[in-house]
Amino acid sequence: MSQNKSAYELKEQLNTVGYKLTPQRKAILDILLENQCKHLTCEDIYTLVRAKMPSIGIATVYRTLPLFEKMGYLNRVHLDDGYVRYEVCDNKEAHSHHHLICTQCGALSEIQVDMLEELEKQIQTTTGFMVTDHSVKFYGLCKNCQSGDTKP
Amino acid sequence: MSQNKSAYELKEQLNTVGYKLTPQRKAILDILLENQCKHLTCEDIYTLVRAKMPSIGIATVYRTLPLFEKMGYLNRVHLDDGYVRYEVCDNKEAHSHHHLICTQCGALSEIQVDMLEELEKQIQTTTGFMVTDHSVKFYGLCKNCQSGDTKP
DNA sequence: TTTCTTGCAAAGTCTTTGCAAGGTG
DNA sequence: CACCTTGCAAAGACTTTGCAAGAAA
Numbered sequence: 048m049s050q051n052k053s054a055y056e057l058k059e060q061l062n063t064v065g066y067k068l069t070p071q072r073k074a075i076l077d078i079l080l081e082n083q084c085k086h087l088t089c090e091d092i093y094t095l096v097r098a099k100m101p102s103i104g105i106a107t108v109y110r111t112l113p114l115f116e117k118m119g120y121l122n123r124v125h126l127d128d129g130y131v132r133y134e135v136c137d138n139k140e141a142h143s144h145h146h147l148i149c150t151q152c153g154a155l156s157e158i159q160v161d162m163l164e165e166l167e168k169q170i171q172t173t174t175g176f177m178v179t180d181h182s183v184k185f186y187g188l189c190k191n192c193q194s195g196d197t198k199p
Numbered sequence: 200m201s202q203n204k205s206a207y208e209l210k211e212q213l214n215t216v217g218y219k220l221t222p223q224r225k226a227i228l229d230i231l232l233e234n235q236c237k238h239l240t241c242e243d244i245y246t247l248v249r250a251k252m253p254s255i256g257i258a259t260v261y262r263t264l265p266l267f268e269k270m271g272y273l274n275r276v277h278l279d280d281g282y283v284r285y286e287v288c289d290n291k292e293a294h295s296h297h298h299l300i301c302t303q304c305g306a307l308s309e310i311q312v313d314m315l316e317e318l319e320k321q322i323q324t325t326t327g328f329m330v331t332d333h334s335v336k337f338y339g340l341c342k343n344c345q346s347g348d349t350k351p
Numbered sequence: 352t353t354t355c356t357t358g359c360a361a362a363g364t365c366t367t368t369g370c371a372a373g374g375t376g
Numbered sequence: 377c378a379c380c381t382t383g384c385a386a387a388g389a390c391t392t393t394g395c396a397a398g399a400a401a
Contacts, residue, residue: 054281067355067400091389104358109391125277129366130390147328158212158322162314170310177345180338185322187330218382220376240364256383261366281391282365356399366380374381 060118074100075111079121079135085123086132086146086155126155126184149189156189212270226252227263231273231287238284238298238307252326280309280335301341308341 057076059066065109078095079087087095093108112133115121124132125147167178202227209228210220230247231239239247264285267273276284278300299308320328 062401065355073358079371102358106359106392107357111355133280147322147326147330149328150331156326156328157391158326158336162318164233166312166314167337169312170299174299174308174310175342176308176337176339176347178337178339179302182334182336182338184334185219185319185330186332186334187328189329193327193329196260208393214376217380219382221374223382255381257386259382273375352397352401353390354401357395357397359395361394364390366378366390367388369386370382370384371379372384374379375381376377 054104057120065195071096071100071103072106072111074103074113075108076115076120077113079133086126086134088130088132090130092133120193123163128153145183145185145188147185147189149192150186151192154189154191158185201308204279209272216270218266223252223255223259224263224266225258226255228267228272231267234269238278238283238286242283244285252285276283280305299333299337299339299341300341301344303340303344305329306341306343310337 054068054073054076057072060073061068074096075092075130077099078092082095086089086097089105089108089112092112093103093105094104096108096134112121114132114154116123121133122136124134126132136169144157144159144161147158149155163183167181170176206220206225206228209224213224218227225346226248228243229251230244236246237243241257241264245255245257248255248260261334263336264273268275270287272288273285274288274346276286276298278284296309296311296313299310315333315335319333322330324330
């Protein structure tokens with residue numbers, strides 16, 4: 048529980064840098080916390096937030112998401128489908144979770160294994176490139192799509 | 200040498216599926232072969248091709264690239280910078296090369312190691328997800344940017 | 352009260368599409 | 377000759393920006 052950002056923490060952190068906690072920002076945070084396992088696009092988030100706050104504009108969502116990202120609340124995720132998506136950033140899991148993307152139904156799940164440290168060291172030694180982060184995605188068929196369940 | 204697609208091969212393959220080898224397509228192929236180590240955006244390719252064939256339209260480039268991709272000549276690469284990029288597809292290296300992206304200067308290089316088979320098996324056993332492809336990117340600082348060479 | 356934010360709409364990017372003219376097999 | 381392709385321009389999809397009104401600290 049406590050590993051997730053609360054509205055209070057958000058307010059504190061915003062104030063520290065001279066920003067304000069507005070109802071819109073709180074509403075967006077709520078939606079994000081309610082959908083931690085999902086990887087939402089800006090549009091998705093806009094739709095969800097609008098259910099609670101119909102007056103919100105999409106520009107606010109587009110302005111808030113990068114803000115939260117800069118503050119370390121969110122990770123920007125690209126699934127190579129042309130959409131920018133966001134996931135709640137859990138410090139503990141940083142770097143150590145990767146995505147499984149079903150090429151048939153688009154389902155997205157995560158795995159928590161990480162075995163890249165070794166390889167990263169090897170890269171540094173061999174190429175001189177200093178690795179600070181990585182992004183790993185696996186494409187394939189999820190359980191459902193393998194079992195002949197080929198609904199469109 | 201022979202692992203790269205030649206114009207002749209391209210023509211053969213196009214004809215097989217009822218398509219034609221046009222000067223535009225050949226020009227695009229040439230540019231791609233001349234820039235194998237780069238990872239060009241559609242716009243990049245358009246600019247380069249236009250130097251040789253000023254009359255070409257960008258729509259043709261946008262239509263040709265996915266065609267080449269479908270034919271297995273190209274790989275579409277996302278570097279999380281919002282642009283779609285393409286790289287010449289070398290069969291031998293498929294699946295086994297990953298990208299090193301410098302977060303300072305944007306330099307992009309490749310490494311040829313692969314050690315994911317093992318992990319993919321593990322994923323399949325554990326989660327039931329059938330992995331068919333993967334995408335791995337490492338972010339960090341390239342050699343140049345580490346040596347205090349911080350030109351903007 | 353000051354400064355940050357918002358919603359709206361317009362403008363920007365990158366990409367796709369419709370269509371008639373033109374080229375390839 | 378039939379069908380695929382092209383270039384142009386318009387249209388789309390997603391995102392950003394300008395601005396005056398409004399809200400938070």
